[in-house]
Amino acid sequence: MPDKQDLPVRVSPLLPSNGDFIVDYKNVRLSERKALTAIQVLSFNGKHADAAAAIAAALGIKCSTRPGIVNSDGKTQVCWNGPNSWLVVCSDAEAGRAPGELFKVLQDAMGELGATGDLGTTGDLVTTGNLGAVVDQSHGRCGLRLSGLHARRVMAKNTAIDLHPRAFGPGQCAMTSVAHMNATVIQVDDTPTYDLFVIRSLARSFAHAIEHACHEFESEQ
């Protein structure tokens, strides 16, 4: 991996609309969480608990084997992402990590992993990590943050899952359909604030749909 300063600037999929806020009303705001690192970890057969433990040990953040749970140290989110999968998300800058570092940490945590970068040169048997596979999705996901008094009402226009405080709260996450698109929803705090992750190619349509759902609150003072 090249040094941090060597890498080009990351271009957000939301470029034309990503000023500081996509929506900035008194009681609801939508913004992009830019240039995130998102690493997917998938555990191999029978290695689920060990993989979770290894992730937790490597990051110092709990890693849940139970569905719908996200743990965070305030900077890095370790998010349940399917029966045998987690998504670890952070902004490298905020978390104080070098680019590529998180991937490496997780890869190490998963155990032996074949060297990358020298493909085809050796005929040696290299095993992939013995606990799980680590896949970089940083550029494949767009992160958005929806926050404010009306955030739940905006979500109610776009998703069928129950986000009522009695049913969903900070520390919980869900993979579901939002505005008819696949998304991961994480509740960050009681404001409420939600982090939403959607695949890169759909980012603009997705942001547009959420923005549309906010319009009702535009005129509130």
Add this chain to the structure above:
Amino acid sequence: MGQQFRTSSSGQIDRGRILSFTFDGKPYQGYEGDTLASALLANGVRLVGRSFKYHRPRGIQTAGSEEPNAIVELRTGPRKEPNTRATTIELFDGLVANSQNRWPSLSFDIMSINNLFSPLLSAGFYYKTFMWPPSFWTNVYEHVIRRAAGLGKASTEPDPDFYEQCHEHCDVLVVGAGPAGLSAALAAARAEARVILVDEHPRLGGSLNDENYSINGKAGSEWVDEIHAQLEEMDNVRVFTRTTLFGYYDHNVVAAIEKVSDHMPVPHQGHPRQRMWTFYPGRVVIATGATERPLVFGNNDMPGVMLASAARAYVNRYGVKPGRRAVIATNNNDAYRTAIDLHHAGINITAVVDSRIQPDAALVEELESLSIRLLTGSTVGSAEGHQQVSYVQIVTTQGDTLDPERIDCDLVACSGGWNPNVHLHSQSGAKPVYDDSILSFVPGKSRQSEVSVGAANGSFSLQDCLAQGVSAGTQAARQTGFKSRKMAVARADNEGDYAIEALWISPTPYNKNYKQFVDQQNDVKASDVVLASQEGFDSVELLKRYTTQGMATDQGKTSNVNALALLACQRGEPLPEVGITTFRPPYVPVAMGVFAGHTVGYDFMPVRRTAIHDWNTKQGAVFIEAGLWLRARYYPQQPGDTMNDCYIRETEATRNNVAIVDVTSLGKIDIQGPDAAEFLNRLYINNWLKLPVGKVRYGAMLREDGMVFDDGTTSRLEENHFFMTTTTANAASVLAHMEQYHQIEWPELDVVFCSVTEQWTGIAVAGPNSRKLLEQVIDIDISNEAFPFMSVGECMMNNIPARLFRISFSGELAYEINVPADYGEQAWLELLEADEELEVSVYGTEALGTMRIEKGHVAGSELDGRTTAQDLGLEGMANRAKHFIGKHNSERPLLVGEGRLQVVGLKSLEPERNLRIGAHLVDPSVKLETVSQSQGHVTATTYSPQLGCGIALGLLRDGASRHGEQIEAVFPLDDETLKVEVCHPVFIDPEGELVRA
């Protein structure tokens, strides 16, 4: 001026807020709180519409959403809404409404001539005639019928408003905010359940707004306000007014429409016109009340004939006198209240006519005390008048109808009894049952988590409604896990008992032929029911379909039970034997916009964009849809450039030099694990176990039925780490297919995989100078020796981490480079700018297609789900010694034998003419036995700059063995025929020297 029919004081209208509106162009005034119907009545407007078939004058029948007659065109221009019930339109300032289905005017309607021909226009008459000459049906008769039928006119302009869809969950959902619903909601809410209360009216209270009841010593409406205030204070309750629950679906999911802005001239900025709510309640309490049914007598459709409860509602709720002199006709106790309330409002009650011989003694006494005349054992035989009632003829119910008494009146308020609103209960899958004591259907055994209470449950006493509400609310909370506290039931201060005796149809005066309407909107008469039954359409469902009873915009809310009862009489069977027709959503008609929500127009489907999208846009690229993706199709360079100009230029630039194309949309799947190779081996028809690390292989997979499913290249990045690409179209289905087989069939395989389509921007670099170009930016040795055809490696492209593949779709020396998507545009620019001398250019999917045809690579149009590997010339890749998906079924006799359509190349034999996709292949020298002479078709065509002629791929019967034949490509849609030569599908570089160079 105007409003001469207002009462002096009653009603929930705001007499201080005067609203102006027009009906049929004429200006009127009403008050805030009015409906269009009440405002029209206040102004003495009786005639508001024409009926469907006979164009008879029609007035206002009801005061609610069950209205069959008073339907108007509301608003104008793009906001015009035909068939809107005047009884549910909240009046707003500037409202414009027009009558419909009449010409030239409402009071003088030419088509009312139909009325005279009604014996000819009996039920089902159109099935019996208009058959000759045959061509006249579509061309003549149908035109006339279509024009005559239908009601209002639609706007043809796009709707300027928008709609939205929301979801909400709760423990207890209460439908209807009358005494029963309010009690239920409060009880459940007190137990701390999450409660939703919906009511279609702007104000809570249900029938309490229409009636003179008092509860706990207060006026009913005061009690309502108190409960409403309590509910509003609790944060576990959401109250939705102007919201009609219209559908009860599976798994206790219900849907409602909220009329957010219909009571305003235009919606507020940012607000939808209407909203669809999908509710997910634990339990539903149905407190939807009951609907009164009319009596069936001669001319019972005339303006001035109204439901007794509606007359009450107009007086009590809207402060309107629906007439000055009223006859009340009934077969039950309830309408007596109409007589009393109307009397107190200053309306002259000329008579109460009760079909029963012995009405309730207390009621008789009460009428006496008010000096209201009561006729028993009698009923209205007919209403008479010109365009509105001026008198009725009273007949006795004993059949002695010869000498009817004539009573003057301008209002007939009638009650044939009450039907509980069992619609939602029935939609939930339950079967309503007949209750002889109220002569109607009541809820049966619940099939989902719902319960009906109050009038909806057939309990017509206010005290019962209040009590049932409390108990249902309490129970619902308990059933959804909440500890309930005891709640006192409110006390109903005044009400009478309900009692009814059957009167399904009145005798007619002088036994004359009268039109006695059952279904008023669809002009179905009692005689139509008789005729249908006589002709054998004597089950309820056949009756409905033959006569159209219950099929109008009101779905027979007021007519169904009467029709069934008449059919039962006709069949000589009890009513429950006859049964009822099916209740279906929506409970009230719902605008299509509501169901569509805001995913319409440009937002119908989301758009998938690649990282190169903005650059492409700036370049003026013309895009093409590939599923949800937008891909650059070609790049016009100057004004007037056609697609042909572009793709030929782009192809030539590629073949002669080097060019790049965005291939991001291909599916990409990362596969890891000790059993990854074995997994691939089962998915693909070819071998994977021995593929060396650092190598790429082209593979094909079949569906289990043996047809080719998808193709693409897969690379071995490490021993246990593969990277698969799929076609753009099948990216999602291939992933799902892999998950299916891994999770269901082969869970023992230790492999994990996920889509990485989005992580990478894919750029193909093709052309003889592609290596030269890449050498400038890539940090690894890509000489032919170090990086031969079908190699893969990780590298840096300048400062961008990348994966490089040496694969070729174009048939040229080519590479594909993948970079993390946020660097995609940068990589693209760097490739374009890497070498000024080289003049790197770009190409789009059209040139991509040209080159793949020249190279004979099969793609989507050949992989059409009907072709086998053999048909496509891919059988050579298959290893039939191993097991793979689809192997067995691909060996079925007719899939391997002769006569299959197989891939061929085709060359135009006429220099100036190109083949066209979709043309069929015909061999003029062979005459087939079938009608069609088609032996196959053209799947992909292009002009080949390389060959200087039009070429194509096609699927031709036994094509693999027919190279060299001259046949025809025909395009009968345009009367075209083209001579073509069948050839090998690979047009250029069949040995593959270029790609290996």
Add this chain to the structure above:
Amino acid sequence: MHYSGFSLLKQALTGNRGWTRAWRNLEPRKRYDVVIIGGGGHGLATAYYLAKLHGITDVAVVEKGYIGGGNTGRNTTIVRSNYMLNPNAQFYEHSMKLWEGLSQDLNYNVMFSQRGVLNLIHNDAQRDAFARRGNALRLNGIDAVMHDLDGVRKLMPHLDFSKNTRFPVQGGLAQPRGGTARHDAVAWGYARAADRLGVEIFQKCEVTGIKRKGDQVISVETTRGPIEAGQVGVAVAGNSSRLFDMVGMKLPIESHVLQAFVTEGIKPLVNTVCTFGAGHFYISQSDKGGLVFGGDIDGWNTYAQRGNLPTFNHVVAGGVTMMPCLARLRVLRQWGGVMDMSMDGTPIIGKTPIDNLYLNGGWCYGGFKATPASGWVFAHTIANDKPHALNAEFTLERFREGNIIDEKGVGASPKSH
């Protein structure tokens, strides 16, 4: 009683008291030469053609509910013969020809309205596919016209022709002879005509068992008693699997629900049948004025004649996108029909491994238009104990052999056809 303008007039003058039953109300006898199970359009048409063309009049049609109460009574009434693959094209075109004289043949106005069927095109791939189909049709002697945008505008003036829509319209493939027919009237017309030729029709008569002797069917059990039969033809649409379960056979069929919807009646707005090519939506206007529309199946096995919300919403979103002025028109009713989705989307009409037992099923959502031809070839098959050339390929065996007739190319996936 013969129907005509004259009889209508005569009856009108005499109080409409002389109209007789359209079909008789009888009690089932002990035995019939042929028992047809299913009183939908197909069963009734089969009985009619057995009597009319093959002289077999000792026929009973047994219907568990009321006639036409199955899919015949709940379909969106579209009649067309624009199928791409030869066996389908020729079969459906035969049907089209029968439709063209049906009202007169039956002496019952089935309101067959040849107002045309238009399939919209939104992209080049679609245009190519439609070109292939249109040319195939023409080669089969079937009418087909490729329209450009102006042509489409003439037929459907109120579509969204702006560019500000996700998938702008580019053209359309039309079959001018296609159109609609009054669905219920088809069942009633065949019933009446068959009855006049001696066929006996029994409603509320559900088949609950099929009795065999060796490899041969000998009788059916019904809720109105057992009935012996020389031959048994099954035409029960969505219930084919249930009937064949009675003889221990599994079919290449799944039952799925297709929904349909109708709006409030309005004056003529849509004058042809039109399908949206960028979503699942198609529409026509009934003679009464309701816009009748539908879309895709709900996509999972069911025997319930009702649909659910997701499909409903999706269908309507397509409709409003295609034709924005629909937004303010109101849906009046939503219902569903249970269809037998075959494994290749093509019907199965023919003999079965069991002697004297014949199957007419697998209609998916296309069987209404097939009604006349379906009855016609099924009658032929039963009368001759061998298929007609027109249904020779619609066998059960084709799946085993690999002669798949798959218009969509989606494979053995009933939910996708």
Add this chain to the structure above:
Amino acid sequence: MLRIDCPWCGVRNEDEFSYGGDATVERPTDYASQDDWYHYVYTRQNPAGPHREYWHHVNGCRAWLVVERDTVTHEIFSTAPASPNLPDPDGRTR
């Protein structure tokens, strides 16, 4: 609206899932007869009543599920993971 209780994600609307058909058909062994393969791909019991079927939680956790559902009433009796090898919803490794 079907509401399917994904063992991992909880109750979700049907539009998050895609239908996978009859779960009682068993994929024949590689050495099975052509007849078995024909039945596997083409014939179905298609019952009116309880039906074991596959659903894929494609807009959620991407697990394949076996759902027991009544094809007449649409009532769902049970939902279970199709794979015996995925870690179970309580987070235990299988």
